[in-house]
Amino acid sequence: MSDIIQLLPDHVANQIAAGEVVQRPASVVKELLENAIDAGATSIKLLLKDAGKTLIQVIDDGKGMSTTDARLCFERHATSKIRKAEDLFNIHTKGFRGEALASIAAIAHVELKTKQEDEELGTQIKIEGSKVSSQEVVSTSKGTSIAVKNLFFNIPARRNFLKSDSIETRHVVDEFQRVALTHPDISFLLHHNNNEVYNLRKSNLRQRIVSIFGSKMNERLVPINEQTDIITVAGFVVKPEFAKKKRGEQFFFVNNRFIKSSYLNHAVVNAFEGLLDHSSHPSYFLYLEVPPNTIDINIHPTKTEIKFDNEKALYAILRATVKHSLGQYNVAPVLDFERDANLDTPYNYSKKDTPSVPPITVDPNFNPFKSENNFQSTPNTTTSSSSGSSNSSNYSSGNNYQTNYKKDAGSWEALYTDSSFESDSNTDSDSDLDINSDISPVSNFTSFESTHQEQLFESAQETETGKTFQIQKKYLLSSIKSGVVLIHQSLAHQRVLYEEFLENITVKEASSQQLLFPVTISFSSSDIEMIYSIKSDLESAGFMFDEFTKESVVIGGIPTSITESQITLILEQLLDDIKLEVPDASFSHFDVMAKSFAKSLAIKTGTILSLKEQENLVNNLFSCKEPSTSPFGKPTFKTLSLQEIDSIFNK
Structure with a gap:
């Protein structure tokens, strides 16, 4: 029987390794940026075309490579970071396995230019699918420039699995932000399709965060600083009132390396206990420094997961540190929730003598219940002067009764006395x-x-x-011939709105309403870039844009189906859905816009509906093309037949 096990060719092995290291353009961006940082660069430029599918180029001013190193860096497991196995537990650099460039070169066209500072000329190498096509001496500046073109050109199946440009751009921006937040002492520049997205200058950590997420972030940050024997915690958390419905701006860095840790995230959330709604998530930028020998970062190909030796101690310290900072900066609540801080005694006056109490004077003759109304005496005087003698005694007794009545009743009688009644009393008859x-x-x-x-x-x-009933402000119960139908009011309304929006955007010509005063909404630079990329689709939906800046967008018109107060909510929901990859690669943004609009504007659980609103919602739901599911695939109603109801009571 012949042997069946054989060694794989190098190019096949490289492609298999590339599947673990390079998942999308953002993976290439991460590896190249980290290599530039390890090279000691002080300025890094990232140039993209078509979300990195056509071009990813990183230019740095680091120490560069020699001709031999330039050729050897594309070999598998070639690295300058470690020499022996013990070095894996004392890592201070970003990359160390030596697989990144080899994997990238196996699935793309790569062009490398590099020069060391003491050399007059540099080296240029071109590689196509792990094969070196050319190597020559060139004149270039100090540092390294590496361009990755036509990613996955020899693996079309992987290229077809890439998402739309806006989604891939979002992933690239995420990786760029993570690296830029770790090194505020390095200037970064990001260009996408010849448009400047970020231009980050050297600064401190707070300024770097503000430069990335907008100027409004500055007033929202609460500083964190704690140093112990086993860990040093620094950074910022965002005030509770600015918490978000989605998990977005949450960053953990361990030894200047971005990580994901649900365990540590739970510690931060626990520190915000009592300050957040159950559906809100805190934002934070936390930097942890631990001894390298107490962590293992070689447990995941992307190095975003780390194993700690003493997780429980780190959890307790992190939770206590965040909670202490929230209380120190008067973010945590006090027992007296109605206390007005403006009425507190200033610190400078706290030890001064109390001034003499002013005297209190009382008027003993003042009667708050005494009323002086002229209308009480006027009718009586007129009537008594014109009455006859035969009726004088009768009227006198009545007049005494009326006087006593008015004396007891007080001035409130005038509030309820009919005007015709008062005018008729002026006559004798x-x-x-x-x-x-x-x-x-x-x-x-x-x-x-x-x-x-x-x-x-x-x-x-x-x-x-009526035929419909609202249950717990969440469900509608409607009677049908075969039994009853239970409807989820929020999901049902989402289905109704989704089909209406989709029809208005695609079939009908979307109508817009011009705003009397244009609305300016602030976003981060990456969000502005994403909105600009879907600008034509939003205009087809009825939006009208007057101006785009680096941190804001000016809206001059909106669809007729929404109100001015809902603009920010809708756009934020749309951006969140795009970031979470709601649309498929083959879908246009019309579908995701219709879903986002429906989710944002649908009635929420806890809304009280009138009988007419309940019936309209039921009728509109069953007029939809697909009434049984929401736009996100959840069931909108459940039918219970009489037999099913009877079986409940006949067990």
Whole structure:
């Protein structure tokens, strides 16, 4: 029987290794930026075309490479970072395995230019699919420039799995931000399709965060600083009132390396206990320094997961540090939630003598219940002067009663006295009616109150005669011939809005309403770039843009189906959905826009619906093309037949 095991050719082995190291253009960006940092660069430029699918070029001013090193760096497991196995537990650099450039060269066209400072000329190498096509001496500046073109040109299946340009750009920007946040002492420049996205100058950490995420971030940051024997924690957390519904701006760095750790994230969230809603997530930029021999960073190909020796101690320290900073900077709540800080005694006056208490004077003759209303005496005087002797005694007794009544009732009687009643009392013939008739201020008010209550009860009875009922402000129960149907009001409304938006965007010509005053909304530079990339699709949906800047966008018109107050909510939801890869690579942004609009504008759980609103929602749902599921695949209703209901009680 012949042997069946054989060694793979180098180019095949490189392609297999590339599958672990290079998953998308962002993976190439990460490796090249880290190599530039390890080379001691003080200025790094990143140039992209078509989200990195056509070109990824990194230019640095580091120490460069010799001719031999330039050729050897594309070999597998060729590295200058480690020499022996023990070095794996004392790593201070970004890369160390020597697989990045070899994997990249196996699946792309690579052009390398490099020169050391003490050399007059540099070296240029061109590689296509692990094969060196040319090597020559060139004149170039100090440092290294490496261009990766036509990524996955020899693996079309992998290229087809790439997402749309906007999504791939988002991943590239994420990697760029992670590297830039780690090294504020290095200037970074990012260009995409000849458009400048970031131009980050050398600065401190706070300025670097503000430069990336916008000027409004400066007032939201709470500094963190704690030093112990086993860990040093520094950085910033964002104030609780600026927490987000999505997990976005959450960054952990361990020894200047970005990591992902759900365990440490839980420690930070726990420190915000009592300050956040259950659906909100805190933002933070935390930098941890630990001894290199207490961590293992070689457990994942992308090196974003780290194993700690003493996780429980790190958890306790991190939680206590964040909680202490929130309390130190008056972010954590105090026991007296109604306390006004403006009424606190200033520190400079806390030890001064209390001034003498001013005297209090009281007017003993003041009576707050005494009323002086002229209208009480005027009718009586006029009537008594014109009445006859035969009615004088009768009127006198009535007048005494009326006087006592007004004395007891006070001035509130005028609020309920009918104007016709008061005017009739000025005549002689109606003087007795003023006392003896059944019409009185109290009876008038009572009859009005009872009538009003009857109207309220009648309207309540009318609402109970409908065919739909709202349950716990979340579900609608409607009666059908075969039983009942239980409808999730929020998911059902999402389906209705989704089909309406999709039809308005694609089938009908979307109508816009011009804003009287244009609205300016602030975003980060990467979000502005993403909005600009889908600008034409948004305009097809009814948006009108007046101006784009690096940190804001000016909107002059919006679709007629939304209001001005919903613009920010809709755009933020749209950006989150694009970042989370809601659309498929073959979908246009119309679909994801319709889904985002529907999710943003749909009625939420806890909203009280009137009987008419309930019936409209039920009718609109079952008029949809696909009423059974929401735009995100969740069921919108459940039908219970009479047999199923009977079986519940007949067990």
